[in-house]
Amino acid sequence: MSTKVNLLVISLIIVLLPWLAWRVVLVRRIAPLAVVQILVGVMLGPSCFGQLAPALHAALFTRPVLAALDGVSSLGVLLYVFLTALHLDLAMLQRDARTLGALALGSVLAPLLLGLGAGAWMLHVVPGALGPLGSSSAFVAAIAICIAVTALPVLAAILQEMGLLGARIGQTALALAALNDAALWVLLAVLLGFTGSGGLGGLLSFGAALAWFTLMLAIRPLLSRLAGAGDQTLLVVGCSLAILSACVSEALGTGYLIGAFIAGAIMPAASRNALLGRLELVTATVLLPFFFMATGLKAVIEPGSASFLGLLAVSTGATVAGKLAGTALPARRAGFSWAESLSLGAMMQTKGLMEVVVLTTMHDAGLIGIPVFSGMVAMAVVCTVLTAPTVRLSQRLDAWRKPGSALAHKTG
Numbered sequence: 001m002s003t004k005v006n007l008l009v010i011s012l013i014i015v016l017l018p019w020l021a022w023r024v025v026l027v028r029r030i031a032p033l034a035v036v037q038i039l040v041g042v043m044l045g046p047s048c049f050g051q052l053a054p055a056l057h058a059a060l061f062t063r064p065v066l067a068a069l070d071g072v073s074s075l076g077v078l079l080y081v082f083l084t085a086l087h088l089d090l091a092m093l094q095r096d097a098r099t100l101g102a103l104a105l106g107s108v109l110a111p112l113l114l115g116l117g118a119g120a121w122m123l124h125v126v127p128g129a130l131g132p133l134g135s136s137s138a139f140v141a142a143i144a145i146c147i148a149v150t151a152l153p154v155l156a157a158i159l160q161e162m163g164l165l166g167a168r169i170g171q172t173a174l175a176l177a178a179l180n181d182a183a184l185w186v187l188l189a190v191l192l193g194f195t196g197s198g199g200l201g202g203l204l205s206f207g208a209a210l211a212w213f214t215l216m217l218a219i220r221p222l223l224s225r226l227a228g229a230g231d232q233t234l235l236v237v238g239c240s241l242a243i244l245s246a247c248v249s250e251a252l253g254t255g256y257l258i259g260a261f262i263a264g265a266i267m268p269a270a271s272r273n274a275l276l277g278r279l280e281l282v283t284a285t286v287l288l289p290f291f292f293m294a295t296g297l298k299a300v301i302e303p304g305s306a307s308f309l310g311l312l313a314v315s316t317g318a319t320v321a322g323k324l325a326g327t328a329l330p331a332r333r334a335g336f337s338w339a340e341s342l343s344l345g346a347m348m349q350t351k352g353l354m355e356v357v358v359l360t361t362m363h364d365a366g367l368i369g370i371p372v373f374s375g376m377v378a379m380a381v382v383c384t385v386l387t388a389p390t391v392r393l394s395q396r397l398d399a400w401r402k403p404g405s406a407l408a409h410k411t412g
Helices: 003-022 025-030 033-043 054-060 063-086 090-125 136-148 152-162 168-197 199-218 220-228 231-252 256-265 269-298 306-333 338-348 352-364 370-401
Strands: none
Touching: 003 025, 003 033, 003 054, 003 063, 003 269, 025 370, 033 152, 033 269, 033 352, 033 370, 063 152, 063 231, 063 256, 063 269, 063 352, 090 136, 090 168, 090 306, 090 338, 136 168, 136 306, 136 352, 136 370, 152 168, 152 338, 152 352, 152 370, 168 256, 168 338, 168 352, 199 220, 199 231, 199 256, 220 231, 220 269, 231 256, 231 269, 269 352, 269 370, 306 338, 306 370, 338 370, 352 370
């Protein structure tokens, strides 16, 4: 087959197959679409399809096809990160930051600390853990950030499926996830700035990124005029701003995804829902599967490997324990019941696509090796699949102990 036919056949498979699998009721109850897309991407990679039919896999995924897939993947994940930032309600974060401060701090710091320990363990136990451009300290910091990730958009989808999006517990979880995301991208920018340039150069790189963010905030009032603009103008300006900001951030050494996130974060509230309504569905169902394909081609899942299973167990344990303890204990002190507090902790362990985005950024920056990348991708799937059943278990416990509790209390 020609390169173009190869590309079209692969495109058809990676867009249609995850959606068809997710339409099965049992699958939809277990995992959100993003998790199914990740799994399909891994299955089409060297870990499954490449093992079952190596000749066909090599014939389909030729160098020109891989280059084309990589281009679509980069655009898809850029738009996804831009849309993720659009989910952040800056006004709400400013209003509720003090009230949610202890919960947000715990939900970030506890998994970060456990992640530092997990990273140190991986560095000394997992062969090939360190990436070609990584140092020991940068590797441990990278793992800590990955352990601390919470995926806001995937969490929102899970809450909507469970009917908790409008409940007090759901709104609190979204606010905490938003604060997690904001902290994550700051930490990621700092790490990439320092590892990309090192020392004083890294400090200057991060300073330049802060200056760019300040400049973007300064032009925010101009963007408010988009509220009354037509669909075409809104899409062109919004996407162009995301791409421009990504270009500048990449040139500054903090990575193009940081720039895309900044562009989304400074968009006025009046334009956010319109952009999400026009971009999110296409990005999530058509463009993002290409990113998962690129991820699957990098990931090497080895269920029979002791080091892989150990890495999966340690990273999953650090995430679950860190998010549960770091969120549930402050939530209990804030007046939530134990069942509600554990539900919040379970919600914070949602990884989904955001974990894969961060892992890909770390891998592309040369900080982590393929064994760690692959094991952490598997961890993202496990933790996200565990979210809904754990919350449902807490709901049943809460309903049994206190009928009509805050888990089902609507905010209106």
